[in-house]
Each structure stands twice: as C-alpha cells, then as structure tokens.
Amino acid sequence: MKPPIRGRGSTTNPTGRFERLAYDDADTDVVQPDEFGDAPARPRTEYYRDSSASIIARNDSPDVGFDAGVNPYRGCEHGCVYCYARPTHEFLGLSAGLDFETKLFVKENAPALLRAELSSRSWKPTPLALSGVTDPYQPIERRLRLTRGCLEVLAEFRNPVIVITKNHLVTRDVDLLASLAEHGAARVFVSVTTLDATLARAMEPRTSLPERRLEAIAALAQAGVPTGVLVAPVIPALTDSEIPKIVESAAHAGARHAGYVVLRLPHGVKAIFEQWLDAHYPDRKEKIRSRVRALRDGKLYQSGFGERMGGTGIFAEQIGALFEASVRKYGLADRGESLSTAAFRRVTPGQSELFR
Numbered sequence: 001m002k003p004p005i006r007g008r009g010s011t012t013n014p015t016g017r018f019e020r021l022a023y024d025d026a027d028t029d030v031v032q033p034d035e036f037g038d039a040p041a042r043p044r045t046e047y048y049r050d051s052s053a054s055i056i057a058r059n060d061s062p063d064v065g066f067d068a069g070v071n072p073y074r075g076c077e078h079g080c081v082y083c084y085a086r087p088t089h090e091f092l093g094l095s096a097g098l099d100f101e102t103k104l105f106v107k108e109n110a111p112a113l114l115r116a117e118l119s120s121r122s123w124k125p126t127p128l129a130l131s132g133v134t135d136p137y138q139p140i141e142r143r144l145r146l147t148r149g150c151l152e153v154l155a156e157f158r159n160p161v162i163v164i165t166k167n168h169l170v171t172r173d174v175d176l177l178a179s180l181a182e183h184g185a186a187r188v189f190v191s192v193t194t195l196d197a198t199l200a201r202a203m204e205p206r207t208s209l210p211e212r213r214l215e216a217i218a219a220l221a222q223a224g225v226p227t228g229v230l231v232a233p234v235i236p237a238l239t240d241s242e243i244p245k246i247v248e249s250a251a252h253a254g255a256r257h258a259g260y261v262v263l264r265l266p267h268g269v270k271a272i273f274e275q276w277l278d279a280h281y282p283d284r285k286e287k288i289r290s291r292v293r294a295l296r297d298g299k300l301y302q303s304g305f306g307e308r309m310g311g312t313g314i315f316a317e318q319i320g321a322l323f324e325a326s327v328r329k330y331g332l333a334d335r336g337e338s339l340s341t342a343a344f345r346r347v348t349p350g351q352s353e354l355f356r
Contacts, residue, residue, distance in 0.1 A: 076134040151176040192249075195249060231246050236294075254342060
C-alpha cells in the first residue's frame with residue numbers, strides 16, 4: 001500500500017484504460033527522496049498549453065442542469081480523490097491518478113475563444129456552466145485568471161452562467177457575478193462534501209476548507225448572487241450522515257438552493273478511491289464498499305442516465321429522503337428558477353471597449 005502524499009489525493013499513477021503497455025511500480029515509492037536524500041520530494045504540478053480551437057463543450061445528459069459548459073483547465077490540482085473527471089486524462093495518454101492533479105492543461109485563449117463563439121450569429125443564448133468538468137477556481141486560477149476572463153466576456157454579453165466550485169476564490173469575481181445576477185443571469189453552487197476539516201484535507205487536499213466555502217456562500221449571497229450548496233459527493237457510510245448539518249450551515253450562510261450527488265466511481269477512479277480508503281479509513285473500507293454496491297445494483301458504478309447521480313435501492317432512497325427533509329426544514333429550493341437569456345446582447349469586436 002502506498003503511503004499518503006501530503007497535498008495530493010492519489011498516491012499512484014494507474015495505467016490508463018487506452019494504453020497497451022503498463023509500468024508496474026508496486027515495489028517503487030511514487031515519492032522519491034530529494035536530491036540530498038534527506039526527505040521525500042512531493043510531485044510538483046506541471047502546466048501545459050492546451051491548443052483547443054473551441055471552448056464551449058456540449059452536454060446531452062439529462063442528469064445535469066445545463067446543456068453547455070466552459071472548461072478553462074484540463075486536470076485539477078484540487079486533487080479530490082473521488083473526482084469523476086479523473087478518467088478524462090486517460091484520453092490524453094495520461095493517468096487518472098497523480099497525472100490528473102499534477103499535469104494540468106491550460107487553455108490560455110479561453111476568453112478569446114468564448115468571445116468569438118458568443119459573437120457568432122449562430123450562437124443562441126443559453127446558460128453556460130463554469131465548469132462542466134474540472135473546477136474553474138483551482139489554485140492556478142489565482143495567477144492565470146482565465147475563469148475571470150471568461151466571466152468578463154459573459155458579463156459583456158450578459159449571457160447567463162452557472163458556476164460550480166469548491167474554492168473560496170470565487171468571491172474574487174463577485175463584481176461580475178453580481179452584475180449578471182441583476183439580469184437573472186447568474187447562479188453559483190458551492191460544493192460542500194463534509195464539514196470535518198480533517199476529512200476534507202485528506203479527501204480534497206487543495207480545496208478550500210469547509211468553513212471557507214460557507215464564507216464564500218455568505219459573501220456571494222450578501223452581494224445579491226443567487227447561491228446554492230451542492231452536497232457532493234455523498235459518500236455512503238462516511239459523509240451521508242452530515243447531510244442535515246451541511247444543508248443547515250449553508251442555509252444559515254445565505255444559500256437559497258441545494259442539490260446533491262451520490263459518489264460516482266467511473267473507470268480508474270474505483271481503484272484510486274479504494275487505495276485512499278486503505279490509507280485513511282481501512283476500518284470502514286468494507287462497509288463503504290458494501291454501501292456503494294448497494295447503491296449501484298451490486299456494482300461499484302453504474303453509468304446509466306437517471307441512476308448514476310443518485311443511485312438506486314433502499315440506501316439511495318434513504319439518502320434522498322434525508323436530503324429532501326433537510327431542504328424542507330431549512331427552507332431551501334431544489335435547483336432554483338431557470339436563468340434568463342432576456343438581457344443577452346451580441347457584442348462585436350469594435351463595441352467591446354464600451355462595456356469595460
């Protein structure tokens with residue numbers, strides 16, 4: 001069993017499902033001694049340019065509340081061990097493990113690409129999600145400001161946006177979000193998995209701590225930005241009992257809406273999550289696995305629409321009932337009203353400076 005790596009969710013780099021050759025590192029420590037041999041050197045984050053020619057990705061899943069999203073980054077330094085997006089790195093010939101959280105691809109032209117697509121006469125105003133896959137406010141955003149650049153474009157065009165994040169950094173952009181909110185064109189969901197800071201640091205090593213996420217909800221709500229809490233993922237036999245307290249805390253902070261998603265373990269995420277349980281919760285591993293299987297018809301994951309987000313069976317029903325009771329008790333709406341496209345305005349390149 002690999003020991004935990006400080007600041008990282010995964011401890012290994014499992015071979016991607018599309019690769020024909022595999023490197024067996026069972027007898028090799030992922031964390032090698034540093035050049036002086038005194039202490040282990042943690043893997044550093046590396047950044048690569050992503051030369052994508054478009055920025056809006058379409059989504060045909062009925063399980064999510066948006067049809068299109070913008071992802072300024074591929075991979076995520078937050079390192080959440082359960083992240084369902086990890087297998088996307090396998091399409092790049094990389095691993096869903098450490099590669100996903102240490103080899104990040106940056107779409108430097110994201111704001112310019114977004115401006116071009118919204119300027120097109122073929123663009124029909126529709127809410128865009130920031131992001132549909134990885135977190136738009138992961139640590140590198142503080143320096144690169146690509147998400148803010150995209151929000152600046154959305155604010156100019158008054159195109160509605162749904163922001164999903166677990167980072168307090170979203171409050172930096174409250175000015176743009178509040179501007180869009182004046183037109184019914186903005187909503188933010190802050191993801192809160194647990195209120196236990198120790199568990200959060202082990203499971204989501206580079207995210208904002210739970211207290212800071214609640215502070216973000218409060219700051220956004222105070223600025224007039226409709227804000228909700230996303231209890232996600234709900235991990236059976238580990239975090240499911242926290243649902244009422246998370247909803248209560250978010251409501252007291254100013255959240256208007258709430259949603260939840262049950263733990264999803266597609267492809268290589270299964271092994272990564274199980275290794276994490278071995279390292280952090282070996283005494284609960286079998287119970288958690290058993291509950292996950294009970295939610296997934298005897299499997300660790302089901303990908304079918306209508307069941308992958310909430311699961312099936314008695315435990316899925318119990319989680320759903322607990323969530324609904326909590327939402328009713330603290331007066332939160334489910335997902336909130338639809339965002340408005342009524343204020344959308346098409347901005348041509350020569351006009352853009354008028355809206356800065």
